[in-house]
Amino acid sequence: xxxxxxxxxxxxxxxxxxxxxxxxxxxxxxxxxxxxxxxxxxxxxxxxxxxxxxxxxxxxxxxxxxxxxxxxxxxxxxxxxxxxxxxxxxxxxxxxxxxxxxxxxxxxxxxxxxxxxxxxxxxxxxx
Amino acid sequence: xxxxxxxxxxxxxxxxxxxxxxxxxxxxxxxxxxxxxxxxxxxxxxxxxxxxxxxxxxxxxxxxxxxxxxxxxxxxxxxxxxxxxxxxxxxxxxxxxxxxxxxxxxxxxxxxxxxxxxxxxxxxxxx
Numbered sequence: 001x002x003x004x005x006x007x008x009x010x011x012x013x014x015x016x017x018x019x020x021x022x023x024x025x026x027x028x029x030x031x032x033x034x035x036x037x038x039x040x041x042x043x044x045x046x047x048x049x050x051x052x053x054x055x056x057x058x059x060x061x062x063x064x065x066x067x068x069x070x071x072x073x074x075x076x077x078x079x080x081x082x083x084x085x086x087x088x089x090x091x092x093x094x095x096x097x098x099x100x101x102x103x104x105x106x107x108x109x110x111x112x113x114x115x116x117x118x119x120x121x122x123x124x125x126x127x
Numbered sequence: 128x129x130x131x132x133x134x135x136x137x138x139x140x141x142x143x144x145x146x147x148x149x150x151x152x153x154x155x156x157x158x159x160x161x162x163x164x165x166x167x168x169x170x171x172x173x174x175x176x177x178x179x180x181x182x183x184x185x186x187x188x189x190x191x192x193x194x195x196x197x198x199x200x201x202x203x204x205x206x207x208x209x210x211x212x213x214x215x216x217x218x219x220x221x222x223x224x225x226x227x228x229x230x231x232x233x234x235x236x237x238x239x240x241x242x243x244x245x246x247x248x249x250x251x252x253x254x
Contacts, residue, residue, distance in 0.1 A: 015198040017144035017191050019154040027146040027154045029191040031201040031254075064144050064156040071142040071195070074158040127158075 001038055003124045006075050009065045010036035013101050017064040018043055020054035028054065033097045034065055041065075041077055041119040044094045046112045047086070055081040055117060063119065076125040085116035128165055130251045133202050136192045137163035140228050144191040145170055147181035155181065160224045161192055168192075168204055168246040171221045173239045174213070182208040182244060190246065203252040212243035 010016070016034035019027045030051055035042040041063050045052050055061060059080040067073040085093075094114045098106035137143070143161035146154045157178055162169040168190055172179050182188060186207040194200040212220075221241045225233035 015193070017146075017156055017158070017193075019144075019146045019156050019189060021152065021154065025148065025152050026187050026205060027148065027189040028205065029144055029146055029156070029189040029203050031144070031191050031193055031198060031203075060153050062146060062154040062156040064158050066142070066144075066158055066193075068198070071158060076156050076158075078153060078155065 002036055002041070002121060003075070003126065005126055006041065006065065006077060006121070006124060007036045007038065009067060009075055010034045010041055014065055014068050016043070016066070018051065019062045020051045021058045021060060022054060023057065033101055034063065035093070035097060041079070041121060042093070043117040043119065044090065044097055044114055045117065047115050048112065052084070052115055052117070056084065061119060072127065074127055077119070077121040078123040079119050079121040081117045082120045083118040085118060086113065090114040090116045129163060129168070129248060130202070130253065132253055133168065133192065133204055133248070133251060134163045134165065136194060136202055137161045137168055141192055141195050143170070143193070145178065146189045147178045148185045148187060149181060150184065160228055161190065162220070162224060168206070168248060169220070170244040170246065171217065171224055171241055172244065174242050175239065179211070179242055179244070183211065188246060199254065201254055204246070204248040205250040206246050206248040208244045209247045210245040212245060213240065217241040217243045
């Protein structure tokens with residue numbers, strides 16, 4: 001089970017810095033939307049993105065979730081992507097995220113394939 | 128020379144997600160103050176911190192600098208720590224950063240050794 005603070009920060013409209021590893025091990029970081037259920041941190045991206053390719057080769061990631069009201073208040077989780085969810089579930093999830101962050105569904109004109117990166121957390125650092 | 132947008136975001140009172148690599152290559156991310164001169168991104172930390180130890184073993188880092196006024200507007204730089212600056216220069220730099228972020232000098236009671244991580248950028252990603 002995730003730490004309740006991770007869940008609450010991830011379920012609110014806060015941004016996260018997701019880091020994945022390039023083929024040579026160099027870290028790559030992207031600031032993006034985030035979500036969580038009780039067990040996993042969830043990141044929604046597109047199948048063709050470098051970060052999605054990275055985690056299929058090396059599933060190790062870090063996610064820093066930053067309280068939008070106070071950037072000194074952040075959590076870091078380290079872990080691995082244990083599942084890449086594709087299909088209608090991933091599309092429905094980006095619509096839900098768009099509602100959370102923008103109040104509107106995700107742009108219907110964007111039809112690239114979405115994926116959910118389901119992240120199992122091995123280490124949580126609370127600040 | 129750094130991209131002017133990197134310099135302007137780093138010199139304003141924005142926060143950055145610094146990622147370093149743990150001994151096994153797992154990424155570790157910390158949200159913190161940031162600075163830049165015309166050539167390097169600058170991170171001030173303490174000598175005993177895991178992130179400072181990490182970069183002495185593997186200097187590869189990523190830094191995502193997030194516009195506090197608009198988190199969709201961020202830059203990512205990837206590069207390597209080319210110098211670890213110690214001594215009075217590093218202490219003066221944390222005082223300057225504290226003034227930028229809090230309006231006050233850094234707490235005099237905190238006497239742990241400060242270091243500046245001087246980061247040479249090999250790749251800049253503007254959003």
